[in-house]
Amino acid sequence: MNHPFPQAPNNGWWRGGVIYQIYPRSFQDSNGDGIGDLPGITQRLDHIAALGADGIWISPFFKSPMKDFGYDVSDYCDVDPMFGTLDDFKALVARAHTLGLKVMIDQVLSHCADEHPWFVESRASRDNPKADWFVWADPKDDGNPPNNWLSIFGGSAWQWDTRRCQYYLHNFLTSQPDLNFHNGEVQDALLATVKFWLDLGVDGYRLDTANFYFHDAQLRNNPGRGAPDPNNPDPAVNPFNPYGWQRHVHDKSQPENLVFLQRLRALLDQYPDTTMVGEIGDDDGLARVAEYTASGPNGERRLHMAYCFDLLGEAHDAPFLHGFLSRFGEIVGDGWPCWALSNHDVVRSATRWGGPTPDPRLLRLAATFQASLRGTVCLYQGEELGLPEAQLAFEDLQDPYGITMWPQFKGRDGCRTPMPWSGDAAHAGFSSGPKTWLPVPPEHRALAVDRQQGLAESLLSHFTQLLHWRRAQPALRNGRMALLPVHPQVLAFERDDGTQRLLCAFNFSDAPAELTLPAGWAQAAPLAGGVATGARVTDAAVLFDAWGCVFLEKA
CATH class of the missing domain: 3.20.20.80 (Glycosidases)
Incomplete structure (x- = not known):
């Protein structure tokens, strides 16, 4: 381009x-x-x-x-x-x-804000230079707003304005008129x-x-x-x-x-x-x-x-x-x-x-x-x-x-x-x-x-x-991410940037848990740094305490 x-x-x-x-x-x-x-x-x-x-x-x-x-x-x-x-x-x-x-x-x-000079000018008349800078619409024949859109803060997303005798759009407060990006x-x-x-x-x-x-x-x-x-x-x-x-x-x-x-x-x-x-x-x-x-x-x-x-x-x-x-x-x-x-x-x-x-x-x-x-x-x-x-x-x-x-x-x-x-x-x-x-x-x-x-x-x-x-873990900052199979307690995924490959596992429960290590991760060493706690690694599994986590690094 x-x-x-x-x-x-x-x-x-x-x-x-x-x-x-x-x-x-x-x-x-x-x-x-x-x-x-x-x-x-x-x-x-x-x-x-x-x-x-x-x-x-x-x-x-x-x-x-x-x-x-x-x-x-x-x-x-x-x-x-x-x-x-x-x-x-x-x-x-x-x-x-x-x-x-x-x-x-x-x-x-x-x-x-409705106090912004753009809106002050826009609401003043239907033919001023900024008349179309906000979303204005005529009422229905019965006086109701032009459609059913709602404000996030409750009620209609349309507010009646007596200066123009039209409704203006506000997705939030009535004092927050929407700009007309068209x-x-x-x-x-x-x-x-x-x-x-x-x-x-x-x-x-x-x-x-x-x-x-x-x-x-x-x-x-x-x-x-x-x-x-x-x-x-x-x-x-x-x-x-x-x-x-x-x-x-x-x-x-x-x-x-x-x-x-x-x-x-x-x-x-x-x-x-x-x-x-x-x-x-x-x-x-x-x-x-x-x-x-x-x-x-x-x-x-x-x-x-x-x-x-x-x-x-x-x-x-x-x-x-x-x-x-x-x-x-x-x-x-x-x-x-x-x-x-x-x-x-x-x-x-x-x-x-x-x-x-x-x-x-x-x-x-x-x-x-x-x-x-x-x-x-x-x-x-x-x-x-x-x-x-x-x-x-x-x-x-x-x-x-x-x-x-x-x-x-x-x-x-x-x-x-x-x-x-x-x-x-x-x-x-x-x-x-x-x-x-x-x-x-x-x-x-x-x-x-x-x-x-x-x-x-x-x-x-x-x-x-x-x-x-x-900051010192390139796999965490820039690596790809691949999820391990779903587990009732443990969320686990691999991160790999080509220079470092990690297995990251988290026990999202208040009870002990066990995660069988996937193929190729047996006897992998915990990553140094001390940020992972409440986990013990055996030859074939990780044993977690409540809310424990571990990082393993593949050589």
């Missing part, structure tokens, strides 16, 4: 790398207002570098009315004063690069904002709702599906949300989306060593990941990597993981995944997988398993500490999703509470102010960074040893 612009070199740092997600409101407050900020992030970058991460992803810090905490952008090219200034961001990038960390930022392209001027304007941050030195993007950019231009109704699967890990699909009762074939994941992603990729390819990871929320997430990471018919490039929600649910036994990874290999093939066990939208993995009092051995096993998969590792802040989901009172909630659906669904605040740095300090060292935007749970203090540093048995020490050890 002939590219319209010269392609910059890409060293592929992201392939097999480790990305640490920062939720800026909750990472570190530097000025005592109870809200985290960019200088606070800069202050704590040494922690991330010491942990062994290769880069950071910062959730939105752009100018915003904060009705959805930064995922409603009112200026794509400026920092919200709550988080600091552009100079603060430049200082953060400079410090991160000095520490060897790449910087990725969260780009919210599908929608913006308009080429909208695409150009958004690409210009992406370029703005690339020119400031960012190394890549996490693309929020990457399959939501385009809608069906004919505004056809979505078909119904009946009650949704209660085990679906997508936070938008829960038994208390009508959104999951539809098959979302017309309101997202349209074929035109791929063409825009190719334009976006062509822009990033002009900058050296950059990358994009897309968030995929779809009825068939694996198919979308395959489609969005594949090349186009003429070799056009799309996303470098993508993730869906399959590992962000409660299921985690060996047969489930084997089935999911098998389907992933069959459907996605060579597409590059980004694996996360937690993020800012779901219950923390310590609680989802471990319950109210998670076994520390399970948390070590989960970390080791995640670091062993073919793909890129994404760690959410506090995961290295084993933080459980915070249980908050209704009066402490900030998330509009949780406030609307309380008490059956409590929203996302429980995974967004402040990072505990010091167990004895006010607000656990997060802030010196009188009050924080969300409270610090008392149970998080015992897991604070200073309580775990230097303790050989702490989860923080395990993560640090694991990530540094992983």
